[in-house]
Amino acid sequence: MDEHLVLWDVDHTLIDSLGLGGAAYRQIFPEVTGQPVREPALMDGRTDLGTIDQMLRSHDIEPTGELVAAMTAALAGVFDEVRAELAEKGRVLPGAREALATFDGDPAVHQSVLTGNTAEVARIKLGAFGLLGHFDLDIGAFGDDHLLRGGLVPVARGRAARKLGIDFAPERIVLIGDTLNDVRAAHESGARLIAVATGSYSADELRAAGAEVIFETLPAPGELRAALG
Ligand SMILES: [Mg+2]
Structure with missing residues (x-):
């Protein structure tokens, strides 16, 4: 598998x-x-x-x-x-709950976060929207783990290796993100990236930065799963 x-x-x-x-x-x-x-x-x-x-x-x-x-x-x-x-004013973006739920049920997918938020803030934000249960936060990486986003990928990889006993090759690590810093983090670490143009960058800007897989918004779960390879 x-x-x-x-x-x-x-x-x-x-x-x-x-x-x-x-x-x-x-x-x-x-x-x-x-x-x-x-x-x-x-x-x-x-x-x-x-x-x-x-x-x-x-x-x-x-x-x-x-x-x-x-x-x-x-x-x-x-x-x-x-x-x-x-919880009251913010929102979960379209397709997110469906995608997270689909990956939850997939034994070949281990799901966590790679976020600029500190671990504490990430827990608060995800908890506010009822999303915490989708993630194994023990194998993620956070904004208080490293100064640079690219430095977070090896942190998550190391945590996953320790907890799951799986040393994920970089090409088996897939980041899903919306900024040029997400693109950079993937390129620096050899991880793959699925980019979504749901933040302040357009699909063209993400492509120009080197993103190869880009969606305007999170696609249907099947399409996202297929994009993992
Ligand atoms: Mg972002």
């Missing part, structure tokens, strides 16, 4: 949380640093560690371990508070 490790991006691939991420950064930055926000937090498929690093540096603040930890904790605190709002 050819088994696959399917690693889902969260924001704009599975769910839309209506800009709450940007709002969270605007709230925590002055709280943690004591300085006003002058430059926006850049997310866009970055890891939260990457976003925090960029945001601190763009304000000429050295990203010390202590500050980064304080920002990470504050971020989780904000999302914990907006859990109900998230």
Whole structure:
């Protein structure tokens, strides 16, 4: 049996949380640093560690371990508070529940996330929409595991090897995501990518960045399964 490790991006691939991420950064930055926000937090498929690093540096603040930890904790605190709002105003993207349920029932698919969200925020977001049960989060990788998204693929691979006893060859690892950073992460690690143009990038932009399999929106489960190879 050819088994696959399917690693889902969260924001704009599975769910839309209506800009709450940007709002969270605007709230925590002055709280943690004591300085006003002058430059926006850049997310866009970055890891939260990457976003925090960029945001601190763009304000000429050295990203010390202590500050980064304080920002990470504050971020989780904000999302914990907006859990109900998230469920109420955000949405699960079309096709996501069906695709997740189909992979759940497929013994050749091991399903987790590869997300820029920290592990704590990912749990809050997925939990808010009732999606947590679809994932083995022990074999995923998160925005507090590495500064760069490409660095998350080996993290997930290592976790899957330890827990499942399967060393997935890179071509058996499939990322599903919506940004140029998802494309880059796949190319850097040798993983495969299924791109969806449900975020801020068009199918043409994803193609120009080197994505080979692209859908406008998540396709019907059978089509997505076929795209795994
Ligand atoms: Mg995304």
